[in-house]
Amino acid sequence: MIPADSFGPGFFRLVLACFVMVSHVSALNVGEPAVFVFFMLSGYWVSLMYLHKYAHHPRPLQVFYLSRFLRVWPPYAAAVVLSILTTGILTGTAPTQFLPGIALFGVASTGLDALNVSWALDIEMQFYLLLPFALVAVRGWSPTLLFALSVLGAVLGWWLYLGIGLKTVLCYLPMFAAGMLVAMRDITFSNRAVTLATLGFVAVIAVFFINDTLRAFFIKTRPSPFNEEWMTMGLMLLLLPFVAWNVRQKSGWLDAHFGNLSYTVYLLHFPVIANVSTLMGGGLTRTEKLILPLAVAVISVFFYIIIDRPSEAFRRRVMKKQFGKVPA
Template identity: 25%
Template sequence: MGAVFLQHALKAPLWMGVDLFFVLSGLLITGILLDRKARGQSYFSHFYARRVRRILPPYVLLLLVSTLLFGSSWLPHWPWFAFFSTNIGLSLGSIGHDSLNVLWSLAVEEQFYIFWPFVVLWCSERALLWVAAALIVAAPVLRAIATPWFDSFWPIYYLTPFRMDLLAAGALLAIVLRRDRRALEPFYPLAIVGALVSLAILGWLHLSFPRFRAANTPLSNAALYSISLLLCTSIVVIALRGRGLVQRVLTNPMLVYVGTVSYTVYLIHLSVLYALWPLHLNRFVTAVLALAITLAYATLSWYGFERRLTRGPARRAVPAAAGTTA
């Protein structure tokens, strides 16, 4: 969440923050589904009921707040919002006020929820491992092939089929960890190297070829998001080790709390920024003020109704590090 907020508030080149969320989401959702499947308990009803309670109330509240702040320009586009397909709407044009553009990643997540529970239920863990690996390989190829279909890189960035490598990477980690909780231990040094190398490449591209991401070429669309995949997966592997400094950081009470309210923080933060920008304050003052208002809103939402609806403990450690929760 921190990376996404800094990207929007200070124009920092941290667009890969959402990619980290997708990897974590694939990990967590696949783990939940595998657990329910193994226990032989209610599967679909339990999963979808929890998703509805967690996602829908803050989502509806955001639309109400957006209407109060910025008007009802989103209403002509209501089908995109009603069917969690704002990523498709954005790929085709506009969905109303720009503060609602953050919902594209939630749409990707919801579309993942439509089919992935069936894949997990119908496949053995071994087959699921191969499915996840195939998606990781197929997504960049699909991005490269599809590039000529679009006038800009945004549809590649927004649409679910082109981002499935991130979700599949998280799913693959979940399957491996389910087989052996220590299976990732030998890969910890490689994860550190992967994170450093991918950061270096992304930094070099940003400084030397600032238009690389917007170039909308098969190379840029295939390679850039694969580098981000390496970075985000490496970070998750490092976090999963959960020892020493990493453990202390991820179990910090403040970070754990921010992780708990991160879904609502993600939903509302851009609306808060759009409400403050017309005041023409110093950008750092605006960022600090927006962060304070966003956290206050998320706290009120959590204690006001979200906590009761979720009927579960706050998420810990790795989700807190991720930032966004859908």
């Protein structure tokens, strides 16, 4: 019997990663909304982690940055190298132009994205750099002021991107700020509020699909009638009560694995889809496309066991030594 705590925050992150995969095997534009919810979750989890753990270390910045680097970059770098090598073997031409993107920072601006999802990891890493300073700067600020400033930051971020092509965490600051607020202020919602907000979100999405004009927002083959990023942020913020509820659910050992596996699925799904499609000659039928999620699942589990788990175990050993040096 599967424990009741197997479908908590970790499983939710895996579902979001699967939404990103669905977006890459269909015409549905559901990947970007899922990524924006990931940003909200990062705002919560990483803020909580820093406040409860790293902020009390004598060298909080160095240890926090080291921990985040060791969690994100090694699996990412392995996925990039494997993607380039596999593509080279299957097509005879390795896309080595993506190799500079292995540095991760700047991928969102340069487009050197071998995995087709690395831009979001670049934004995440920028958020990690900013977070310790932001937590100190906004201490004591009202939630309304903090969120309003995050919107102004987003306006500045998009001005920079549209003006000089520099894409930064500022573009998505409202999503991170929402998660930060939940962590910093320990914001909770009643079960009734969560239910009503979630039903309201579902109703709004239903209206989008019912309306012929608004439906274009979720269909990649049709031009959207409005700015997709801003509309996506607005829609996903409607899920804030659900997110605040979800992060406080019990998480057992299986749920923890689901959550960790979500990162592997996120990293690998696009290169797996592209290479399996190449093997099958491209132009896949709907039935043949059912093979793609299965291939992603199998390869992701192998990558998770062989690369991601050992990498995480190494990070934990490094962090144990760092905190072992701290006087009681």
